[in-house]
Amino acid sequence: MMRRYAAIWFPYLVPDRLISRQPELRGQVFVTSLPERGRLVIQSASTAAVASGIKTGMILADARAVHPDLLAIDHDPELPATLLRGLAEWCMRFTPIAAVDLPDGLVLDISGCAHLWGGEESYLKEIARRISKLGYHNRIAIADTIGTVWALSRYGKNGSIAASGRQTEALSSLPVSSLRLTDPLIDRLHKLGLHHIGSLAHIPQPALKRRFGTELIARLGQASGDLPEHITPVIPDPVFQERLECLEPVRTAKAIEIAIRRLLEPLCQHLLREKKGLRQAVLKCYRIDNEVRQIEVGTIRPVRNTAHLFKLFENKIATIAPGLGIELFVMEAPVVEPLDVQQERLWLDAGDQQNEVLDQLLDTIAGRLGQDAIRRYLPAEHHWPERSYVAAASLSDQPAIPWPEGLNRPIYVLPRPEPIKVSVPLPDYPPMLFVYKNVVHNIKKADGPERIEREWWIEKGLQRDYYCVEDEDGKRYWLFRSGHYETHVPEWFIHGFFA
Numbered sequence: 333m334m335r336r337y338a339a340i341w342f343p344y345l346v347p348d349r350l351i352s353r354q355p356e357l358r359g360q361v362f363v364t365s366l367p368e369r370g371r372l373v374i375q376s377a378s379t380a381a382v383a384s385g386i387k388t389g390m391i392l393a394d395a396r397a398v399h400p401d402l403l404a405i406d407h408d409p410e411l412p413a414t415l416l417r418g419l420a421e422w423c424m425r426f427t428p429i430a431a432v433d434l435p436d437g438l439v440l441d442i443s444g445c446a447h448l449w450g451g452e453e454s455y456l457k458e459i460a461r462r463i464s465k466l467g468y469h470n471r472i473a474i475a476d477t478i479g480t481v482w483a484l485s486r487y488g489k490n491g492s493i494a495a496s497g498r499q500t501e502a503l504s505s506l507p508v509s510s511l512r513l514t515d516p517l518i519d520r521l522h523k524l525g526l527h528h529i530g531s532l533a534h535i536p537q538p539a540l541k542r543r544f545g546t547e548l549i550a551r552l553g554q555a556s557g558d559l560p561e562h563i564t565p566v567i568p569d570p571v572f573q574e575r576l577e578c579l580e581p582v583r584t585a586k587a588i589e590i591a592i593r594r595l596l597e598p599l600c601q602h603l604l605r606e607k608k609g610l611r612q613a614v615l616k617c618y619r620i621d622n623e624v625r626q627i628e629v630g631t632i633r634p635v636r637n638t639a640h641l642f643k644l645f646e647n648k649i650a651t652i653a654p655g656l657g658i659e660l661f662v663m664e665a666p667v668v669e670p671l672d673v674q675q676e677r678l679w680l681d682a683g684d685q686q687n688e689v690l691d692q693l694l695d696t697i698a699g700r701l702g703q704d705a706i707r708r709y710l711p712a713e714h715h716w717p718e719r720s721y722v723a724a725a726s727l728s729d730q731p732a733i734p735w736p737e738g739l740n741r742p743i744y745v746l747p748r749p750e751p752i753k754v755s756v757p758l759p760d761y762p763p764m765l766f767v768y769k770n771v772v773h774n775i776k777k778a779d780g781p782e783r784i785e786r787e788w789w790i791e792k793g794l795q796r797d798y799y800c801v802e803d804e805d806g807k808r809y810w811l812f813r814s815g816h817y818e819t820h821v822p823e824w825f826i827h828g829f830f831a
Contacts (some may be wrong), residue, residue, distance in 0.1 A: 339485040364407035431563035479555030483510035504530030572665035581657020595663035609634025609671030618660040742828030749825035
């Protein structure tokens with residue numbers, strides 16, 4: 333059977349992801365950058381940045397010369413691979429064989445799949461529509477070979493479908509860069525006036541090989557199908573799921589408790605064999621009236637302790653409406669993390685006992701108030717307040733650096749400083765009072781200023797002068813003045829609250 337492939341290109345993979353997490357970035361000119369040889373180099377750019385003439389690979393300083401208000405965000409080198417793997421697993425609803433094509437694409441083996449959607453055209457449109465709904469710009473194509481479909485998705489018309497066996501015709505008008513060649517080889521071809529793949533068709537392969545080496549011949553062969561090329565499909569992580577069917581529909585809380593215990597025991601054994609612990613568990617209850625009721629619990633650390641997990645579910649059993657009866661229970665662990673097998677010990681030291689009790693307490697609180705009720709932060713390698721800390725994913729995360737000592741910092745820092753009105757006697761003095769949310773705070777004590785300069789290698793802007801102030805009620809606040817009176821009329825903001 334002739335193989336058919338689909339390639340999906342995400343031209344704004346990382347920016348689209350950032351926008352989905354931070355909607356305020358939509359429409360802004362921003363990039364992500366990494367230091368290379370002492371300079372910050374742009375790794376990805378938003379659609380607005382590209383429209384302004386900013387491209388990947390530019391030096392950040394040069395890009396700021398083009399657009400002075402350019403916003404730069406630290407690039408996570410592991411993020412593209414993580415996003416593509418997740419998207420590849422998501423695409424398995426369309427085909428069982430999906431592969432990651434770093435740094436910004438996927439390749440799908442769609443042989444024998446398209447007819448389920450009424451043909452290749454409707455199949456392609458459905459994939460593109462659903463990916464767009466996820467918030468990702470995409471370009472997609474179908475062809476017989478990986479080389480051809482890669483070229484069409486990036487350089488051809490969006491949604492191109494190359495007829496079977498017509499690779500040469502589909503590629504003839506595309507630039508030679510669509511053959512996945514190295515930049516030096518592309519430059520050599522351009523110097524000789526060979527700009528399109530069609531211009532290579534009438535040159536004998538021995539002559540091409542003598543002049544340009546084996547790389548060009550290999551890429552032409554892969555695009556045409558004369559040389560084989562394979563993909564490495566993504567293999568999804570094991571699905572941790574247990575099912576329990578009931579001989580008779582059940583309605584009582586006691587029956588639901590028994591079902592939960594019977595599901596948790598094999599689930600935790602499965603996790604033990606895979607050296608995993610769950611961070612989230614979901615119980616789905618299928619009623620005889622075709623309705624589904626579910627409850628879920630989360631944990632601070634990876635867990636496979638049956639008794640602890642049952643206690644978390646026990647607090648939520650009352651929220652399940654069994655209706656006329658439940659005939660099927662399904663327990664899933666959609667979020668798991670590595671958890672090494674620990675040897676049984678006769679005695680636990682005080683530290684281990686305290687950690688175990690703390691974990692159980694935090695899980696119980698989160699189960700009652702929600703996961704967002706508990707947060708943990710770690711220090712980050714920045715001195716600008718908004719970037720000086722990061723949210724920890726779990727209690728096991730370790731800080732890259734220690735918390736700075738000798739700095740008077742509030743226990744709660746606002747995600748964004750909020751403007752306030754102040755009354756100031758002299759330019760460098762702390763305010764006598766400030767108005768925040770229509771409430772006047774008369775200041776009795778103050779300490780400062782503490783000058784904090786912007787990180788000039790990330791963004792440009794005014795410096796800040798911070799003051800720790802205390803009002804008549806004994807409440808303490810962290811205020812700052814942006815800029816200085818000598819240059820312009822500065823603005824005042826509140827940035828944090830002390831205990």
